[in-house]
């Protein structure tokens with residue numbers, strides 16, 4: 001048995017996000033096309049004889065106790081499998097927090113995968129996803145990764161053909177949006193335009209980047225873009241810089257732009273890096289795990 005396990009936890013973007021209904025308990029029924037991207041946090045899990053879960057991170061404002069999703073996931077796995085050892089976790093965050101990039105969910109997924117490996121628990125992907133769903137609806141996707149359709153409340157994952165190679169520019173303006181608030185605001189008015197999720201799926205099947213970009217859509221965008229006009233400005237600037245399309249990811253506020261031309265993407269990256277958004281500007285690409 002190894003005493004240490006290092007995991008990369010990848011961020012995600014939503015190529016499509018649609019709300020198709022609501023459950024009686026208030027959860028939204030979704031259809032989303034999710035894509036892992038290369039921007040990642042690095043987590044190191046170590047077995048200790050302390051009997052405690054200890055979390056260290058490079059972000060001083062991130063909780064390190066039970067509110068940290070890694071703590072939650074570790075506690076859940078330990079209690080389910082009767083693990084009494086201590087676990088030290090070092091989280092090196094690169095994915096911006098409360099950004100619509102599943103930074104927290106990807107870390108929780110990493111914890112489940114790491115503990116399964118450290119303690120040779122023999123969990124199936126299904127076991128991991130069931131456990132992950134109790135932490136957050138995006139966790140199962142983060143466990144599976146790559147390109148996928150997420151349905152239900154986001155927990156029902158079907159792997160899709162990999163996204164064609166491209167460059168993806170991520171820019172997060174200097175505020176966070178709480179996922180709860182974003183859904184609450186979208187509930188306050190009827191959704192006028194639903195994205196064609198099946199058209200995105202079909203375009204993925206054809207490896208048709210133009211088709212993917214032409215059909216991208218996110219029902220959470222309208223409210224956020226009205227509330228924060230800077231989002232439309234970032235999107236327009238990305239398109240001026242040569243992006244085939246640009247959109248807000250998940251509940252935002254991160255905007256992503258898709259480029260088929262590496263040089264244009266690099267130039268756009270330099271443009272945004274030198275701007276007020278420089279700190280949270282990343283040039284990456286799809287990751288197919």
Ligand code: ATP
Pocket residue numbers: 062063067068069070091096097098099100101102103104105107108138177179250251252
């Ligand atoms: P999503 O796209 O799944 O809605 P997000 O990117 O909008 O996710 P997260 O970064 O996942 O949002 O985190 C939102 C909240 O989770 C923050 O309030 C943060 O303090 C908390 N949190 C707890 N643990 C973590 C973690 N390990 N990494 C990031 N955020 C965490």
